[in-house]
Amino acid sequence: MKQHVSSTVNGEQMEFLCEPDETLLEALRDRLNLTGTKEGCGTGDCGACSVLLDGTLVCSCLVFAPEIEGRELTTVEGIASPEALHPVQRKLLEHAALQCGICTPGVVVAAKALLDANPNPSEEETRYWLAGNLCRCTGYDKIIRAVLDAAAEMRGAAP
Amino acid sequence: MSRPHESAELHVSGAALYTDDLALPAHTLHGAYGLSEVAHGRLCGLELEAARQARDVVDVLTAADVPGVNNYGGIVADDPIFADGEVHYAGQPLFLVVAHEREAARRAARLASARIEPLPAILDIRAAIAAESFVLPSKRLVRGDPDAELARAPQRLSGSVGMGGQDHFYLEGQVAVALPQEDGGMHLWSSTQHPSEVQHLVAAALGVASHAVSVSCRRMGGGFGGKESQPAMIACAAAVAARRSGRPVKIRLDRDIDMLATGKRHDFLADYDVGFDGDGRIRALSVMLASRCGYSADLSGPVSDRAVCHLDNAYFIPHVAIVSHRCRTNTVSNTAFRGFGGPQGMMVIEHILDDIARHLGCDPLAVRRVNLYGIGERNVTPYGQIVEDNILPDLLEQLASEADYAGRRRAVAEWNEREPVIKRGLALTPVKFGISFTKTSYNQAGALLQIYRDGTMLLNHGGTEMGQGLHTKVLDIVARELGVPNAWVRITATDTSKVPNTSATAASSGSDLNGKAAQDAARTLRERLAAFVRERDGVEIGPEDFDGGRVQIGANSIPFAELVEAAYRARISLSATGFYRTPKIHWDMDRLMGRPFYYFAYGAAIVEAAVDTLTGESRLLALDILHDVGHSLNPAIDIGQIEGGFMQGVGWLTSEQLYFDSDGALRTHAPSTYKIPTARDWPERAEVRLFGRPNPEETIYRSKAVGEPPLMLAIAALHAIRDAVAATPGGAGRPRLMAPAVPEAVLRAMGAVCELSEERSPLGDTMGTTSPDATEQTAFRLI
Numbered sequence: 001m002k003q004h005v006s007s008t009v010n011g012e013q014m015e016f017l018c019e020p021d022e023t024l025l026e027a028l029r030d031r032l033n034l035t036g037t038k039e040g041c042g043t044g045d046c047g048a049c050s051v052l053l054d055g056t057l058v059c060s061c062l063v064f065a066p067e068i069e070g071r072e073l074t075t076v077e078g079i080a081s082p083e084a085l086h087p088v089q090r091k092l093l094e095h096a097a098l099q100c101g102i103c104t105p106g107v108v109v110a111a112k113a114l115l116d117a118n119p120n121p122s123e124e125e126t127r128y129w130l131a132g133n134l135c136r137c138t139g140y141d142k143i144i145r146a147v148l149d150a151a152a153e154m155r156g157a158a159p
Numbered sequence: 160m161s162r163p164h165e166s167a168e169l170h171v172s173g174a175a176l177y178t179d180d181l182a183l184p185a186h187t188l189h190g191a192y193g194l195s196e197v198a199h200g201r202l203c204g205l206e207l208e209a210a211r212q213a214r215d216v217v218d219v220l221t222a223a224d225v226p227g228v229n230n231y232g233g234i235v236a237d238d239p240i241f242a243d244g245e246v247h248y249a250g251q252p253l254f255l256v257v258a259h260e261r262e263a264a265r266r267a268a269r270l271a272s273a274r275i276e277p278l279p280a281i282l283d284i285r286a287a288i289a290a291e292s293f294v295l296p297s298k299r300l301v302r303g304d305p306d307a308e309l310a311r312a313p314q315r316l317s318g319s320v321g322m323g324g325q326d327h328f329y330l331e332g333q334v335a336v337a338l339p340q341e342d343g344g345m346h347l348w349s350s351t352q353h354p355s356e357v358q359h360l361v362a363a364a365l366g367v368a369s370h371a372v373s374v375s376c377r378r379m380g381g382g383f384g385g386k387e388s389q390p391a392m393i394a395c396a397a398a399v400a401a402r403r404s405g406r407p408v409k410i411r412l413d414r415d416i417d418m419l420a421t422g423k424r425h426d427f428l429a430d431y432d433v434g435f436d437g438d439g440r441i442r443a444l445s446v447m448l449a450s451r452c453g454y455s456a457d458l459s460g461p462v463s464d465r466a467v468c469h470l471d472n473a474y475f476i477p478h479v480a481i482v483s484h485r486c487r488t489n490t491v492s493n494t495a496f497r498g499f500g501g502p503q504g505m506m507v508i509e510h511i512l513d514d515i516a517r518h519l520g521c522d523p524l525a526v527r528r529v530n531l532y533g534i535g536e537r538n539v540t541p542y543g544q545i546v547e548d549n550i551l552p553d554l555l556e557q558l559a560s561e562a563d564y565a566g567r568r569r570a571v572a573e574w575n576e577r578e579p580v581i582k583r584g585l586a587l588t589p590v591k592f593g594i595s596f597t598k599t600s601y602n603q604a605g606a607l608l609q610i611y612r613d614g615t616m617l618l619n620h621g622g623t624e625m626g627q628g629l630h631t632k633v634l635d636i637v638a639r640e641l642g643v644p645n646a647w648v649r650i651t652a653t654d655t656s657k658v659p660n661t662s663a664t665a666a667s668s669g670s671d672l673n674g675k676a677a678q679d680a681a682r683t684l685r686e687r688l689a690a691f692v693r694e695r696d697g698v699e700i701g702p703e704d705f706d707g708g709r710v711q712i713g714a715n716s717i718p719f720a721e722l723v724e725a726a727y728r729a730r731i732s733l734s735a736t737g738f739y740r741t742p743k744i745h746w747d748m749d750r751l752m753g754r755p756f757y758y759f760a761y762g763a764a765i766v767e768a769a770v771d772t773l774t775g776e777s778r779l780l781a782l783d784i785l786h787d788v789g790h791s792l793n794p795a796i797d798i799g800q801i802e803g804g805f806m807q808g809v810g811w812l813t814s815e816q817l818y819f820d821s822d823g824a825l826r827t828h829a830p831s832t833y834k835i836p837t838a839r840d841w842p843e844r845a846e847v848r849l850f851g852r853p854n855p856e857e858t859i860y861r862s863k864a865v866g867e868p869p870l871m872l873a874i875a876a877l878h879a880i881r882d883a884v885a886a887t888p889g890g891a892g893r894p895r896l897m898a899p900a901v902p903e904a905v906l907r908a909m910g911a912v913c914e915l916s917e918e919r920s921p922l923g924d925t926m927g928t929t930s931p932d933a934t935e936q937t938a939f940r941l942i
Contacts, residue, residue: 019262026262035180036173038380040330041414045830048330076173089171093163096795099803100626101170102330102380108171131837134830136328136381137626139802140838141845 007068009034010078018065025049027065028075036076036105040134047133050106050113051075057113076105079112087150088112095146099137107133111147119155123148161795165631165650166378166624177380178334178350179411187336188217188257190393190400190410191264193271194419195242195251198823199280199489202246202253202273209270210256215263218404219271220255225399227366231391233356235456237294238492240364240395246275247454248490249824250419252392257400257408265413280489282823284428284449287486294456294487300467300751302541303478308443312434316518320431320510322503322898324451325424325496325811328835329625331380333421334411335394337401343367345398347374351390352382352623353663358655364395365402372398377652382625383807384495387663388457389421418828422494423817425450425462427503431511439515439526443478446470446507450500452485453492459485462493462500464597467751468542469504473551473591473761474512474530475537489823495665497807498867501592502874506898509588509874514893517885523878524564524587531555532591543752546591548855551761554785555589558763562783562846567767575886582770583780584882588875589763592868593756594667595744601662602741602757604672608637608680610733614708614720615647618680620737621661622673623653627866628796629669633677635792636859640681642705643719658736667760667864670792672739674859680737687735691726743856758856760863762786764805764872766842768879772887772909775902777813777880779842784872786847789854789863801847801869808873810836812898813880884908 002017009032016031025042028034028051037060040048044059051060052074079086085093088111098104107130114121114129121129126147127140135143169175193210207219222229222243232238242253253273258264281292309315335357336348345365349357354374362372374394379386393410400408412420427450434443448466452459463485470481512530516523531552532538538546559565564587571583596602606620618637624630630650638645655661662672689700692712704711710722727733746753767781784805788797814834818827827833853861880900884890889910896908 022262029180033182034173035176038177038331039179039413040332041830043414043829043831046330080172085168085171092171093167096161096163096167096799098164098167098170098626099628099799100330100379100381101164101166101175102177102626104170105173108173127838127841131839134328134330134835134837136330136383136807136835137803138799139806139841140836141802141841142799144838144841 003066005066005069007070008072010074020066022065023061024063024065024068025060028060034075034077038102038105040103047110048103048106050109050133052109052113055116057110076108079108086112087153088115088147091146091150092143095142095149097138097142097146103133103135107135107143115151115154119151121151161793162631162635162645164628164796165634175378177331177378178336178348179331181336181348183336183409184407187407187409188259188400188404189261189264190255190257190397190408191261191268192252192416192420193254193256193268194416195246195253195273195275196249196824197246197275197277198249198282200246200275200277202242202244203276204274205254206272207254210267213263213267213270215259216256216267217259218257218400220257220400220403221253224403225364226402228363230363231360231395232455232457233360233388233391234458234460237455238457240392249822250491252420255396255400257404261411280823282488282490282819284426284451284486287488288449288484292487293485294452295460295485297485298467298483298751299481300541301480305443305445305478305480308478309432309434309445312442313436315432315434316514317432318514318893320429320507322427322506324426324493324817325815326418326817326833327383327385327423327496329379329381329383329385332412332414332417333390333393335390335397336407336409337394337397338407339401339405344371345401347394347398349374349376349390349394350379350386351376352379352386352625352665353388354623354653354655355659355661356388356663357391357394360391361395361398365398373654373656375652375654376623379623379625383497384499384665385421386625387495387665389494415828418833419825420491422453422457422492424496424811425452425459425493425500425503427466429507431507433511433515435515438529439519439521440529441474441476444476445480447482448507449484449486450503451488451490451493453488453490455492457492458495459493461597462495464748464751466500466504468593468597468755469501470507471540472505472508473532473589474508475532476541479541481541490819497804498870499666501867502808502871505590505871506874509878513878513881517893522568524559527589542755544754544756546759548758550787550850550852551589551591554761554787554850555763558765558783558785559587562765564765571767580772582772582883582886583767584770584879584886585765585767586875586878586882587763587765588878590761590868590871592760592871594671594760594864595741595755595757596662596666596668597746597748597755599744599746602668602672602744603662604676604739605658605661606673606676606680606737607657608677608684608735608737610684610723612724612727614643614718614723615649618648618650618677619654619657620673620677621653621658622669623664625664627669627800628793629664629673631796632670632792633674636674637677637681640678641685643708647708667866667868669866670862671858671864672741675739676737678737678859679739680735683735683737684733687731688722688726691729691731758854758863760787760865760868762868762872764875766875766879768876768883770880770883770905775906777900777905779809779876780844782842782845784847785850786869787850787852787863788865789858790861791849792860792862794849797849797865798847800865804867804869805872806836806841808870809840809876812873812877813900816899816901880905
């Protein structure tokens with residue numbers, strides 16, 4: 001029997017019906033049409049499906065959709081404000097830190113989570129934090145530069 | 160700043176639509192495969208009833224349900240869409256369950272079973288050679304008199320070089336949606352580098368003409384060659400299911416199924432015999448080069464040809480014989496992967512030169528230098544092409560001096576003198592990569608450009624976007640030719656209805672071919688507008704008069720849109736096709752002679768690595784790359800290709816291990832066990848620079864192709880690790896380090912572990928077996 005789930009997604013109250021064993025990733029993509037969250041492996045190893053659940057970084061392929069009942073979820077679609085991209089997004093773009101772009105939403109979400117918790121991460125901390133986000137195109141260096149640059153800008157903007 | 164990727168804003172905001180993201184009609188069905196668990200056998204029957212009865216299941220398809228030809232092989236028709244009569248590899252699709260939901264289809268597929276009578280399986284290269292099991296006839300390339308010169312050479316060495324395959328691990332798995340159209344038509348959305356091939360193969364599978372099938376692809380989430388021939392497999396299956404049900408059918412493979420069922424980079428094995436002088440200069444070389452093709456031909460012919468044509472890499476080999484075997488094994492059919500045999504060919508010669516240097520006791524760079532192709536002399540490749548544009552001696556010396564190879568060589572030696580546990584290694588390897596499809600007829604491209612009355616335009620070309628920035632570059636070219644802002648040019652999905660009979664976006668040729676075709680279309684329209692102005696105003700205008708979205712007509716400057724609107728009213732056609740074919744090339748593919756490549760792209764890398772002698776783990780400490788992209792079309796995109804290509808090569812050579820068990824089943828079919836590089840694997844210090852000399856050939860704005868060549872810069876990483884291994888007591892001399900240099904392989908090469916009796920490499924070679932007494936000593940010696 002389908003379950004009724006009610007939660008806050010990207011600041012908006014949302015309700016949907018899903019199977020009890022349906023993953024959050026499937027529910028986001030197939031029921032809420034939030035297709036920015038991608039499936040790379042389905043086993044929690046690649047980070048393409050990264051979302052923030054009550055502010056904590058999780059792989060949405062490892063969370064059952066009913067588990068988000070009453071909780072707050074942020075997906076890549078909720079990172080930018082209506083007026084402007086988040087600094088992490090803008091810096092990824094400026095540093096040409098993306099190619100095919102399919103890992104990018106997961107990187108954006110994971111990097112935001114890092115900077116929310118630690119506004120001044122070292123390069124090593126950044127590399128460790130993002131080691132769970134696989135990218136097959138870039139070699140990662142531009143991604144790391146972009147995130148560190150975004151961190152510096154955000155610190156400058158809010159001293 | 161270089162112009163960002165045309166989809167960058169969509170990428171970072173999650174709004175870029177990939178095939179899996181497309182909204183589907185409500186009645187769409189989903190397909191899931193059942194795969195063989197047996198490597199080779201007679202397919203006696205399928206028990207499908209339980210699957211048919213499962214909840215939400217609509218249909219189960221097998222080979223008997225294909226209305227046309229049960230084949231998705233593009234060159235040789237030996238790739239069945241569904242196994243028929245015989246099973247050729249563990250992982251081969253046997254049937255497709257079609258259900259209302261994806262999960263229902265996947266679960267039902269597990270309820271079915273197959274009755275397979277096992278037959279003897281050939282799994283590795285040595286076994287295939289022994290059985291003369293080949294997918295295609297062997298080829299032979301000979302120049303001079305290698306046998307006599309080998310006998311006459313002052314020094315002589317022989318040995319083997321082995322390297323494993325590689326899964327593409329495009330982060331977006333294979334996916335296709337088939338949408339039935341009226342009157343027997345079929346439209347597909349396919350994540351493919353080769354829409355035209357999907358179109359033709361789907362038509363054959365359905366038993367309809369090509370004009371009844373159309374294929375679209377807006378972007379792929381990575382391709383790397385894995386979406387050149389492989390997408391046709393699921394596109395054909397989806398189309399057959401859609402035809403039977405009359406409803407749209409989508410197939411998206413999950414990661415494990417994708418890795419089990421689809422082809423990978425070829426493993427290669429080479430046995431060599433080389434003669435050289437006291438400086439390490441090669442006099443003669445004889446090589447047996449064998450590739451593991453898997454069960455079918457797929458692209459293995461051209462992959463093996465390219466390996467033969469890159470075995471020389473950057474070096475002149477006066478007398479040479481190469482025998483190329485294309486081994487048929489009961490494993491997944493290996494396919495295109497960035498470099499397309501080139502990396503495997505280069506690996507062989509780089510290993511040989513390293514062996515020569517270690518044998519002579521000199522720096523491997525010195526041996527590489529004396530063997531480089533000359534300028535005006537010693538400049539003919541084994542396959543008869545003259546190396547006309549050799550910038551490598553300059554490039555290599557610039558890199559070696561700017562990155563202080565000599566000083567760092569001394570520092571590494573001092574470190575290794577002093578440090579017993581962590582050993583360091585240094586290597587510089589060059590790349591010379593031939594640009595063009597070896598099959599001459601593929602070197603053509605088309606484009607379609609349409610200008611609307613507001614001055615904006617829609618551009619389509621035959622190339623596909625997989626993240627390499629092709630659309631960004633081609634869009635730039637059109638905007639530049641017509642002197643308009645980039646925002647006025649829009650590229651939509653690559654579509655067989657817009658540009659027909661395209662080549663795969665492959666062989667690094669995407670922007671060379673499609674950029675020129677789009678330029679041709681843009682120039683045609685610009686000349687039409689100029690002719691209109693000449694007739695109307697009696698004024699000659701040239702390319703420089705189209706600039707900044709305006710057109711200079713004599714003393715008057717008018718908006719581009721105003722000219723377009725006037726031309727429309729004067730009944731001038733504002734739509735044009737463009738076409739390009741690469742000049743100068745010709746190739747005799749039986750004799751392996753001719754000029755297969757329009758030009759060469761060059762590069763070189765210095766890598767410094769560290770190896771932990773207790774665990775076999777390695778890390779890259781420093782990287783210096785100097786790479787030739789001619790006059791860059793977009794430096795940021797090109798540097799991205801270089802960094803990413805290098806890293807992907809590092810994965811192939813150091814961490815990505817395709818482990819097949821003794822029954823031929825792939826056991827590393829997910830990222831939990833198959834390790835591609837992560838953000839922590841990039842070298843601690845890296846300098847990546849462009850060489851910046853324009854292409855002497857007349858390519859688009861004198862640029863050079865950049866997709867594949869940088870992958871081979873990673874050979875320096877493997878050789879840096881080998882250099883570190885050679886600094887250990889057990890690895891002294893010529894260490895038998897096979898790729899990938901995973902910790903176990905590094906330990907073996909140091910003589911620190913003995914061979915496990917059951918473990919076999921996919922090459923059929925024992926991997927660095929050591930003598931028992933050597934093994935006993937090591938544990939103590941290394942500590």
